[in-house]
Amino acid sequence: MQGQLVIMESDPDNIINEVTQSDYKYGFVTDIETEYAPIGLSEDTVRYISLKKNEPEFMLEYRLKAFRHWLTMKLPEWAHLEIPPIDFRDIYFYAAPKKKKQYESLDQVDPELLATFDKLGISLEEQKKLAGVAVDAVIDSVSVKTTFSETLSKYGIIFCSMSEAIQNHPDLVKQYLGSVVPYTDNYYASLNSAVFSDGSFCYIPKGVRCPVELSTYFRINAANTGQFERTLIVADEGAYVSYMEGCTAPQRDENQLHAAVVEIVAMKDASVKYSTVQNWYPGDKSGKGGIYNFVTKRGICKGSNSKISWTQVETGSAITWKYPSCILLGDNSVGEFYSVAVTNNYQQADTGTKMIHLGKNTKSTIISKGISAGKSNNSYRGLVRISKNASNSRNYSQCDSLLLGSACGAHTWPYIQVENKSSIVEHEATTSKISEDQLFYCQQRGMNAESAIGLIVNGYAKEVLKQLPMEFAVEAQKLLSISLEGSVG
């Protein structure tokens, strides 16, 4: 019996080791027919992708410019990560399910796919009934199914795959794509700009409050497929939208590269809430396999009184490199970043945010909770820059690290630049361990060590979890416990 094993360990670290050695619970592979681009990367690959997707000329131009720029760039090395060399010649840059049909109803959808969603507990079947959530399901690189778009179109809201947006709303795409994350931004963003396959597009017109949570579930499916998602969200003046992104991936032996780009534009008085629960395959207990997650997420508060709020719960991936950021251009604009990052076994996470204050009276809040277990490394890296013109601006940052065991690491790298005297930046950081007293207290009430740790960790992350939309919060809480617990039989 599990409990007996636990008591025999006199060292609390050992208890923690034991309960943190769980296997990934969502490891399975869906057998959907896939069509690949030729392996490796060249200008031909880029042309192939653009051609396959029947894109207008401006897109091909954009992709080629990005590709040529990417060729001149070097792999970034500054993050606190150990990244095994990636052979870009060995990656499929494009994989689309062969059956590229438009589905009228769920019966037309590949039953394999539906089964996958069932395993994830997010069947479209359910989702459809569960009014309030529109799902743009992305399997590998092409959108397979969009629901609720009719309802949304009543409000003039556009919520579709990026490919559809390029076909049907080229002007919007042309205007905003790359406007927040230019193709020159960084190595992975350039790569993404050149070869992105698909993703989500969302436009909320002036004065419209999106009545439902928009939600996309991403999955990486084909072996060895680099996944390059591209997401663009534009909230016009006075608009509001809450967007949820969540993902799990099947268990794989080889590392899979994922380099997404997410851009958010908030015009005057607009507000965008972007929530992520990320649970990609982190690799096994010995550190083998797992997803490389190199994401560029950035929003711009373009107009005055606009607001962008990022909330993320990061439990998956072998390596995470991710800094959802806000450019606070409009006066009185607000940026928020709430993050929980869990690393276990050999996972490495380097995550944080950048808050760039350009407008007057701009405000930003950063709450980061890192949780490290096993032999993992968890870093917070944050930049707060308050420019000369951003008078009377404020930032509050709180970066807490929780260590489970003594073989893991937590690092905090706050960079603060304040260029005017009327602004205030506050930074607080703490590092703590789950105390033996807390564990004993919980166990004395009948909980095993796993539930106790799950409970304590969820409590620790509460400030962030409470920012998530309800349906996501429940999932996230389970995920936090699952990613730290051993499976109890």
Add this chain to the structure above:
Amino acid sequence: MLLSIKNLHASINGKEILKGITLDVNQGEVHAIMGPNGTGKSTLASVIAGREVFDVTAGEVIYKGKNLLKLAVEERAREGIFLGFQYPVEIPGVSITNFMRTAVNEIRKYKGLDPLGGGAFLKLMEEKKKLVELTSNLANRSVNEGFSGGEKKKNEIFQMAMLEPTLAILDETDSGLDIDALRVVANGVNKLRTKDNAFMVITHYQRLLDYIVPDFVHVLFEGRIVKSGTKELALELEEKGYDWIRKEQEGKGIAG
């Protein structure tokens, strides 16, 4: 017999704290344990609950006919042992509701019962809150976080009421309580007393024993139970302090 402790020795970092405790507790009994500071009262409670920092170096503890020392902390709890902590810890961000629900359902699972649903659980909470006169807002707060000393102790009694233990060890639950709270806590204990369960009440004050009338009073002194009696012993201690016990022990030492 519910609990039988024989010649229990326990130490921490090589330092012996319990030096041969022998104590029997039957169902339906209340035992008061008294004694000067630092003599091992809390240590005894911790060892019974299974705290791993203490090494049991000799002796045995039989509970419900089982070798208690072989059970994990949570198994002891699920078998009905409850420890009301002298210093309850704070668990930030975890509401008492969530905390208790996890505990109650894990114990139910152990007993082969279905988990309590949200509604049934909240009903149970309301019932028990009333029993121990817990003000309703306390239950929505994080476990012990920012609680006053008295609130923490009341919360322990509330948890005891929720878990309905067979053997409840209350470690100085009366310390830090005002007169009214003391009565509330004592009433709670009295309401929970049945012929099937038992209490070990660790206290420094005879006052508590006016409310919770013990069947036996034991004096723990330097790791041993040196005197046992009925409730009158508590009155005697209140009156005379521990000096005479110390002298008696020293006398024994010389004689021995």
